[in-house]
Amino acid sequence: MTYLAVPISAGDITAAGAQIESARAAGAEIIELRTDYLNELNADLVKSLLEHAKPTKLPIIVTCRDKTQGGAGDWPLELRTEVLSAAVRAGADFIDCEYDTFLKGDTQAKLTGTIAENKKTRLILSAHNFAGPFDDLGALYEDIKISCPEAIPKLVYTARHINDCFEGFDLLHNAVGEVIVFCMGEAGLISRILAKKLGGFVTFACVDNENATAPGQITAEQMKKLYRWDRVNAETELFGVIGSPVAHSLSPAIFNACFDERGVNGLYLPLLVEGEKSEFNEFLENIMARNRLGFGGFSVTIPHKAHALDYANAAGEFVEPLAE
Template identity: 35%
Template sequence: MTALVASIAERDPQRVVAAALEALERGADAVEVRLDALHATSESIRGLADALPSGQWIVTCRPVAQGGTSSDTPAQRAALLAAAGSVSDGIIDFEWDDWQRLGGSPFAAGGAAMSSAGRMNASKRESARILLSHHDWHRRPAELERMVRAMCAVPEAIAVKVAWPAESILSNFEAFDIMRASPKDAVAICMGEAGLMSRALAGKFGAYATYCAHREGMETAPGQVSLEVLRDLYRWDAIDESTAVYGVIGWPVSHSISPVVMNGMFAAMRFPAVYLPMPVEPSYDAFAAFMDRCLSYPGFDAGGFSVTAPHKEHALRYLGERVDPPADVLGAVNTIRIDDGEPWGCNTDCTAALDTLLERMEREAQGLEGVGVDVLGAGGVARAVVAGLVDCGCRVTVYNRTAERAAALADAFGCKPAPWDDRSRGDGQIIVNCTSVGMWPDVESTPMPAARLAAGTVVFDTVYRPAETRLLRDAEAAGCRTVDGLTMFARQAAAQLYYWTEQLPEMAPLWELATTAVDADRQP
């Protein structure tokens, strides 16, 4: 079982012990004590790890070249590690470069191995045991596979660890290869936002361990997340080799509250899956390469994906004829389901947007006949909104920064394109923002000058984070009727869950998860 290791990089020995004990109490299987953060001598930290539970600690002293702060010699680092605690009670993480410079192990006999339960087994007394590691903060090591094999060939090494920056989300699959096929137990981490899968899915692919920060704000590497995020948000304790993988594909994707909502709903529905943010570069080739890898990688068990900007049209192109209505007519896919290895797509935006607007206006669909609507944007959400409005008989005008995209969307649905700079001169009774302007963290931006907003106009912002955007605040101040994007988000999320699971989700817990996630932005 993969161990969940909380990294401790406090600068005071007493705080190290307190933080380590707290992390273990909160569910970490072990702690990694970063001695380089202490800037201490061997005497001042002597016996530090002995204050921790036997068999549940790793000590390391990371040199500057490997992303740490130690400028000592390899021999000095070895002495510091040996002084921290009885090597028979824990594990020493020693850098591969230092190991090679010293020509072998500088540590005395007496060690411990990680048990199959994911904890260090202090009762197993053998020769000194080492976790050999290599961290490259700048690039993927040129001969990564050869390095892993060489580290595994060291008799004293109970496991090996390698970490490097993710070049793209595809880098995670190389990390999975190492976890699955290394001659010895291995930790493989892709650093940065794109490398989250290598951390969150380590248990699925049988890694020796994965690492997290003991508290938010105490991260020790790019892309590292906190203990609470791994356990509570990404369902660490529920993940095993059979867990299905879902996620939201977009660029950017860090703003999405979908991981909070979907993982919470998976737990409530007792559905064996995990849902992750998946940043995929904004090109069709990048989207297609990621989909191909997810579908072909052994044991990945892709279950489905939410698709957000700029990939909704890419998804339609990728799926070809494997599309359920109304996505084929809309020209955009926001939901993908994997059936027996085959991807199928649909669009849950159109119905969610139209139902949300009609509910707020207290009208039936036929009540929109002849109503003028100004739509801002020409991406995937705009296509869904325009299609629904045109179907209701609305007179739609599309405004977009790129005139060609506005014209293409208008031509597809028989409505009118207009220059972006003319948006403040529109006369629509309804304004719908389908751009990302005003989305977190750029919350003070607005796609429409306040002067255009007149009493009686209905203003619908499909941005859901924050729930009350600058556009909606300006609209309310002008006496407009406002429609927020969070309600639309909740409706389309419920439809996605049904498309994936064939279970009708309860709206009350879904709405609570969504509002809690958005409200968190308001907390200091």
């Protein structure tokens, strides 16, 4: 199962309670409590925050993100470790700790020891690269699995181009057990949307655009309604509009509404392919090399119409019979 998680990024308990209710109403399947966003932070506040979230009956992730990996507050390591330990004792379903934080000092011993005493909680070990892809995504995944086999690896990086997403897709395909992999930024949007089809453990969507906690997050409402979250599965056939820009395109809304109306197990995506002919060709080659992704066809708009014609002409033995 893939969960749609909605982060709660409020600065105080009252505002967090309102966000939690909005997240539940928007269709969240997991609530992530981003405690690093709190104006004040201590173990008692984290317990109170959990008590506000528990009535939703949804699984709860507690995160206290290191500022170097996208955290909102510059909280010291000792306090962040204390917060996560308190969350375990208070009944959180998951805690998310950065992998490099996990390896510092006695953090690993404290967290694994607390989890051993409170067996309900599972550990997510995360790594984030806001500059671009990791040097070796597969090796980082293996390092996390070796360091803590029972943890769920979470690997998130910025896609500088849509072609950067395919390494993440390959890891989702090859990973053993639960894993979270997706890309940040507009170029990485499809990796967030396709997490359910490709078997990722969690993907994230915000309550509203003002409360996004990472670049490229779309709202839970968009994920559920525009991108057919509840209907997507491993067999969903994919389509999309290739262009640059594509965010303005009405095609996803039109086609996905048609799929709903006709009961078609399909999903139409905005495919931001920046660059020129070489980048366009690389994107199509990446698709062609991965039939398992299940793409059934594309619309093509500027600046790639001529590039698409050239690509089709180069593959003439496959394309020409369709034009007769």
